[in-house]
Amino acid sequence: MHELSIATALYRQCRGEVDRLGGGRLEAVEVAIGELSAIEPSLLRFAWEAVTSESDDVGAELDVDWREVKHLCRTCGDAGSVEASGWPRTCCECGSILAMQGGRELDVIALKYSSNEPESGATAQVGTSASDPD
Numbered sequence: 001m002h003e004l005s006i007a008t009a010l011y012r013q014c015r016g017e018v019d020r021l022g023g024g025r026l027e028a029v030e031v032a033i034g035e036l037s038a039i040e041p042s043l044l045r046f047a048w049e050a051v052t053s054e055s056d057d058v059g060a061e062l063d064v065d066w067r068e069v070k071h072l073c074r075t076c077g078d079a080g081s082v083e084a085s086g087w088p089r090t091c092c093e094c095g096s097i098l099a100m101q102g103g104r105e106l107d108v109i110a111l112k113y114s115s116n117e118p119e120s121g122a123t124a125q126v127g128t129s130a131s132d133p134d
């Protein structure tokens, strides 16, 4: 199952991030999944449960932030109106073939963990905005 290898890699990434931050128990992970990523969110959640159930982080939640593909008309410069039927998708306004934007996301947006230190839980923002330059 495709999703199982994704979930395994995802878990390793998150587990490594928690360890890097000082260790603790992984509580929840939020991921962005694009429409075109060929990932079925329900299968990914199922795989995630299977992967985490064999770890110390059993019960860690997986939140999926579903990202639909956006269409952009190069002629009108707008993505407002898409002809629903047919492929390729064409612009309602001018009939141009629409370019697709996004929809391929497979990103960890945030992870939550409880630190080994008592009384301190933490939420870590990961990704482009939170990378520190060490």
Ligand SMILES: [Zn+2]
Residues within 6 Å of the ligand: 073, 074, 075, 076, 077, 091, 092, 093, 094, 095, 096
């Ligand atoms: Zn157009």
